[in-house]
Amino acid sequence: MSCQTPIIVALDFPGREAALALAARLDPARCRVKVGKELFTRCGPDIVETLQRQGFEVFLDLKFHDIPNTTAMAVKAAAELGVWMVNVHCSGGLRMLSACRETLDGIHGRRPLLIGVTVLTSMEREDLAGIGLDIEPQQQVLRLAALAERAGLDGLVCSAQEAPALKTARPRLKLVTPGIRPAGSAPDDQRRILTPRQALEAGSDYLVIGRPISQATDPDQALAALVAELG
Numbered sequence: 379m380s381c382q383t384p385i386i387v388a389l390d391f392p393g394r395e396a397a398l399a400l401a402a403r404l405d406p407a408r409c410r411v412k413v414g415k416e417l418f419t420r421c422g423p424d425i426v427e428t429l430q431r432q433g434f435e436v437f438l439d440l441k442f443h444d445i446p447n448t449t450a451m452a453v454k455a456a457a458e459l460g461v462w463m464v465n466v467h468c469s470g471g472l473r474m475l476s477a478c479r480e481t482l483d484g485i486h487g488r489r490p491l492l493i494g495v496t497v498l499t500s501m502e503r504e505d506l507a508g509i510g511l512d513i514e515p516q517q518q519v520l521r522l523a524a525l526a527e528r529a530g531l532d533g534l535v536c537s538a539q540e541a542p543a544l545k546t547a548r549p550r551l552k553l554v555t556p557g558i559r560p561a562g563s564a565p566d567d568q569r570r571i572l573t574p575r576q577a578l579e580a581g582s583d584y585l586v587i588g589r590p591i592s593q594a595t596d597p598d599q600a601l602a603a604l605v606a607e608l609g
């Protein structure tokens with residue numbers, strides 16, 4: 379059975395054992411899982427295959443960013459691994475994004491959703507100024523969204539705070555939103571945050587949630603509360 383909720387649980391752990399221990403407490407019908415840089419660098423493709431065998435759809439969150447050929451071949455490798463979603467940085471530019479799209483279009487069978495990372499949810503205006511961008515995060519997200527749309531990507535990683543503007547400007551694109559924090563919980567290093575319910579109401583299609591579940595005293599209860607909040 380495919381997943382019935384918009385929740386993607388980030389398995390940000392230093393090893394296989396901890397990641398699979400949390401996965402064992404999750405139901406693939408109630409959430410998808412995300413394998414990011416830490417877990418993948420430690421465990422490699424095997425962890426993705428294991429999670430898929432357990433019934434999970436996997437978002438491979440490696441945020442590829444390189445020259446067009448290198449990035450497109452990395453996306454191809456992810457597709458051959460069978461992942462449900464893969465992402466690349468929009469700031470790699472139109473030629474890089476188009477190369478990834480074209481490479482996936484040449485693959486037979488099920489292809490992963492190709493998602494463009496816009497502005498990391500840990501960044502605010504002053505962080506953009508620090509890298510030479512004198513612009514509000516939302517404006518930069520909208521610029522990169524235009525590029526993603528032109529290249530034929532399936533969606534964007536952004537903050538749910540930008541979802542209303544994106545749903546108006548780019549209604550075709552799926553919105554994958556980290557920076558989700560239940561009311562009253564610590565923002566940690568995130569800056570552009572919303573609660574799960576606010577994010578859905580704003581127009582998010584998928585909610586990426588890590589520490590509020592993985593670091594909770596009772597992860598099962600934390601996930602159940604989130605699912606209940608979303609209705």
Ligand SMILES: O=c1ccn([C@@H]2O[C@H](COP(=O)(O)O)[C@@H](O)[C@H]2O)c(=O)[nH]1
Nearest residue numbers: 388414497498499556557586587588589
């Ligand atoms: O802009 C981005 C892109 C990716 N992430 C990833 O999402 C999770 C969020 O984890 P939390 O513990 O809920 O903060 C994490 O794996 C990030 O690498 C993001 O936060 N922002």
